[in-house]
Each structure stands twice: as structure tokens, then as C-alpha cells.
Amino acid sequence: MTRLTLEAQRQQVADQYKVVAHLAAVIAELYGDQVEITQAGSMDSLLPMRGRRSHELMDQLGDILNAHDAADDERDGWTGVVFEAARVMYPLGHNATTIGEADHG
Numbered sequence: 001m002t003r004l005t006l007e008a009q010r011q012q013v014a015d016q017y018k019v020v021a022h023l024a025a026v027i028a029e030l031y032g033d034q035v036e037i038t039q040a041g042s043m044d045s046l047l048p049m050r051g052r053r054s055h056e057l058m059d060q061l062g063d064i065l066n067a068h069d070a071a072d073d074e075r076d077g078w079t080g081v082v083f084e085a086a087r088v089m090y091p092l093g094h095n096a097t098t099i100g101e102a103d104h105g
Contacts, residue, residue: 031057051090058083059092 004012031054037043043050062083065071 048090051086052092055086055090055092058086 034050034054038047038050058079062071062079065076
């Protein structure tokens with residue numbers, strides 16, 4: 001492999017950050033749309049799966065922000081209650097049972 005110049009490395013990393021920012025914006029738009037779909041009652045039968053998946057994503061994105069010391073209580077404080085409710089309603093792990101699944105089976 002050819003050794004890249006410092007300038008080439010810098011440009012590649014900057015381009016990668018652009019891709020990360022682009023993907024994050026697309027994800028934000030996608031999940032923003034999911035708020036309305038979920039509140040409208042569409043796909044209620046999928047709530048347990050969607051609850052676990054969104055909980056996983058919240059944890060992953062939270063870990064990314066925490067790794068960059070980017071969490072801000074003033075901006076993000078409201079999310080704490082949502083994280084706590086997700087841990088109760090849609091616990092993660094291979095042995096986890098959600099409230100909905102416990103009620104039906």
C-alpha cells in the first residue's frame with residue numbers, strides 16, 4: 001500500500017466526516033418521519049420490534065455522543081426519561097422480554 005501524504009490523509013478523513021454527517025442527517029430525517037407514522041397508529045403490531053430497535057439505536061448514538069463528550073444536559077436533558085422508559089418497556093439482550101410480549105405469551 002502506498003504511503004499517503006499528510007494532506008491526502010487529511011482530505012480522506014475530512015471526506016469521511018462529510019459522509020458521517022450526511023448519513024446522520026438522512027437517519028434523522030428517516031426517524032423523524034417514523035414519529036408521525038408511529039403516533040398515527042400505523043404498524044402497531046410491530047411496536048415491540050420497533051421499540052427494541054429504536055432503543056438499540058438510541059444506545060448506539062448516545063455512546064457516539066458520549067465518546068466525543070458531546071452530550072449536553074441543557075440540550076439533551078429531556079432524553080433521559082425516554083432512555084429510562086425504553087430500558088423498562090423494551091429491554092435489550094437475548095433473554096429480554098418486552099411488556100407487550102409478556103402480556104401475550
